[in-house]
Amino acid sequence: xxxxxxxxxxxxxxxxxxxxxxxxxxxxxxxxxxxxxxxxxxxxxxxxxxxxxxxxxxxxxxxxxxxxxxxxxxxxxxxxxxxxxxxxxxxxxxxxxxxxxxxxxxxxxxxxxxxxxxxxxxxxxxxxxxxxxxxxxxxxxxxxxxxxxxxxxxxxxxxxxxxxxxxxxxxxxx
Numbered sequence: 001x002x003x004x005x006x007x008x009x010x011x012x013x014x015x016x017x018x019x020x021x022x023x024x025x026x027x028x029x030x031x032x033x034x035x036x037x038x039x040x041x042x043x044x045x046x047x048x049x050x051x052x053x054x055x056x057x058x059x060x061x062x063x064x065x066x067x068x069x070x071x072x073x074x075x076x077x078x079x080x081x082x083x084x085x086x087x088x089x090x091x092x093x094x095x096x097x098x099x100x101x102x103x104x105x106x107x108x109x110x111x112x113x114x115x116x117x118x119x120x121x122x123x124x125x126x127x128x129x130x131x132x133x134x135x136x137x138x139x140x141x142x143x144x145x146x147x148x149x150x151x152x153x154x155x156x157x158x159x160x161x162x163x164x165x166x167x168x169x170x171x172x173x174x
Contacts, residue, residue: 049074066115075125135159
């Protein structure tokens with residue numbers, strides 16, 4: 001019985017496991033190896049308002065995966081581009097698009113490869129209202145407006161038929 005009660009030292013990851021974890025962390029946190037949209041570059045952690053061009057890139061990217069994270073961006077209102085069919089990042093792109101149709105094989109931005117917005121995170125901003133256009137997000141499953149300054153919710157939220165999760169805590173709702 002004494003042999004079965006023998007204690008074994010706790011398992012610890014080997015140094016090679018630790019090294020691998022550090023390498024993965026380094027790759028993920030290295031700006032040159034991460035995506036072209038980099039929160040640290042715009043000082044997002046400070047909670048300061050972010051440049052419009054940055055927001056437009058985030059919105060445009062959400063068309064590929066259906067997830068838009070605008071949490072802690074210093075927003076006082078929801079950008080209207082969230083509800084737009086197509087996001088135009090600058091005026092030159094708008095003029096060029098109007099003159100020359102684009103028949104390139106860029107499959108990532110084509111309308112048939114777009115994903116409907118299913119998750120919208122607007123938490124930890126300075127929003128006082130949500131626009132009525134919110135009802136146009138027909139496929140929205142998750143809406144997070146946690147930690148804002150909302151005093152009311154628009155009636156348009158009732159039109160979100162696919163909505164399964166609504167997070168409204170830490171607002172000024174009564």
